Each structure stands twice: as structure tokens, then as C-alpha cells.
Amino acid sequence: MDASIESRVDREVEAWLRWVPRWRPGTHRARSRLCQQCFGSPVLRAAGLDTDVPHAVQHPLSMRIKTLVDDEVETYTAQNLPLLNRELGLIELRRAAQSYHPLEGLGPEFDGVDLDAPPTELDEPYLFTFEEFAPPPSADDPELVPPPLSIEEKAALKVEMRLADDYATLVGKRVCAALRGHKPALQNAVATFVEPHVQALLADLGSTLDPHSS
Ligand SMILES: [Zn+2]
Structure with a gap:
């Protein structure tokens, strides 16, 4: 791990500080479910943005920091955890191979139909054809389905997964420590650029609810 984690946090905080003056209360409906990323987030607590924001x-801010942590863990995994890195690579390849199947989800009336109509003029080929998007005949490409792991490999993989977890915790702690240093600036930005909009909104709401105020 290098010292760049702190400087990356600095950059993400700066980007958020540049963005926040442009924030306006949304007119869209509030989301009905709690955000998994923000609710109870230690990152937001360290930044001092966990309540009344x-x-x-x-x-x-949560998403910027999440991306930073994910990137750091990914780099660490690629450099130090070969088994886990290979497993993750295979999962990614399988996902990519399964991402688009032009023949799937069609009604039975399309069974056996050519993916593309025959081109009318030989001089005017299609820009692309659905055939090009179809995966190769065998989705179970042997390269994507490696032989099962041996007991030793499974044990080694478990160790690597724990190391990746430990590293993620370590990065999280350093990120939070760095964020605590930015807390005054972050809270000041909320007081300056966010609070007035919230107060105006509340005042509007108050005058709508109170028939005597108009
Ligand atoms: Zn969120």
C-alpha cells in the first residue's frame, strides 16, 4: 500500500466540494428504500456527513470513496493474490460471455428463424448483424470452465480471500482517517451550499401546511 490513498481521498473530496455548490433539491420522489451504500456508512460518519444531510x-461522496476502495483492493489482488485474481477474472469472462444472447427470450414463433434478414443488395450490407452478437456455439467454453479446484487450491483461495478482506478493511481505515481531516471543510460546504436550500424547502412546506401564513 502506498501513500497515494490519502492523496486520492484528497482528490475525491475536492471533486465533491466543486460539485456541491451546484446541488439543488430534487423534484423527484425520494427513494423508498434505504441506500445500502450510505445507510450507516462509516465513510459518511468519518466525513461528518452522516446526519441531517x-x-x-x-x-x-460515498460512491466516489467506494470506487477508490474497490480500485485499491483490485490492484492489490492483481499484484498479490494470484488465485483470487484468476477466479475473479473467470467470473468476469463468464459474465461477459452471458451478457447478450440475441436468441434468448424470443417467443416460440421465432424458433429456428435466422437472426438477420438476408441482405437485399450485396452492395449494401448491414452495419452490424445480430449474428455477430450471438455467443459462439458452446457457451461452456472449456477456457471459461476450468477444472475444479483441488482441496489445497481451495484452502489457498480461502486464505487469499481473507487477505483481500483484511486489505479492504485496512484501506477503509486509512480512507476514514483521511476523511476525518476533511471533516471541517465538508461540513462547512454543507452549511454554506446545502442548508439554505433545505431551509427554503422547509419554509415552503410550512407555508403550504399552514393556512394562516398566506
Ligand atoms: Zn446512497
Whole structure:
């Protein structure tokens, strides 16, 4: 792990600080479910944005920090955890191979029909054909389905998964420590750019609810 985690946190905080003056309360309906990323987030707590801050203001910071942590763990895994890295690579390949199947989900009336109509003029080929998007005949490409792991490999993989977890925790702690240093600036930005909009909204709501105020 290098010292760049702190400087990356600095950059993400700066980007958020540049964005927040442009924030306006949304007119769309509030989401009905709690955001998995923000609710109870230690990152937001370290940043001092965990209470009385609209979710739409919290969320971009949580996501920026999440991406940073994910990137750091990915790099660490690629450099130090060969078994886990290979497994993750295979999962990614399988997902990519399954992402688009033009023949799936069609009604039975399309069974056996050519994917593309025959081109009318030989001089005017299609820009692309659905055939090109279809996966190769065998989705169970032997390269994508490696032989099952031996007991030793499984044990080694478990160790690597724990190491990746430990590393993620370590990065999280460093990120939170760095964020605590930015807490005054972050809270100041909320007080300056967010709070006035929230107060105006509440005042509007108050005058709508109170028939005597108009
Ligand atoms: Zn969120």
C-alpha cells in the first residue's frame, strides 16, 4: 500500500466540494428504500456527513470513496493474490460471455428463424448483424470452465480471500482517517451550499401546511 490513498481521498473530496455548490433539491420522489451504500456508512460518519444531510448530497461522496476502495483492493489482488485474481477474472469472462444472447427470450414463433434478414443488395450490407452478437456455439467454453479446484487450491483461495478482506478493511481505515481531516471543510460546504436550500424547502412546506401564513 502506498501513500497515494490519502492523496486520492484528497482528490475525491475536492471533486465533491466543486460539485456541491451546484446541488439543488430534487423534484423527484425520494427513494423508498434505504441506500445500502450510505445507510450507516462509516465513510459518511468519518466525513461528518452522516446526519441531517440529504441523501442526494451524501451519495456522490460515498460512491466516489467506494470506487477508490474497490480500485485499491483490485490492484492489490492483481499484484498479490494470484488465485483470487484468476477466479475473479473467470467470473468476469463468464459474465461477459452471458451478457447478450440475441436468441434468448424470443417467443416460440421465432424458433429456428435466422437472426438477420438476408441482405437485399450485396452492395449494401448491414452495419452490424445480430449474428455477430450471438455467443459462439458452446457457451461452456472449456477456457471459461476450468477444472475444479483441488482441496489445497481451495484452502489457498480461502486464505487469499481473507487477505483481500483484511486489505479492504485496512484501506477503509486509512480512507476514514483521511476523511476525518476533511471533516471541517465538508461540513462547512454543507452549511454554506446545502442548508439554505433545505431551509427554503422547509419554509415552503410550512407555508403550504399552514393556512394562516398566506
Ligand atoms: Zn446512497
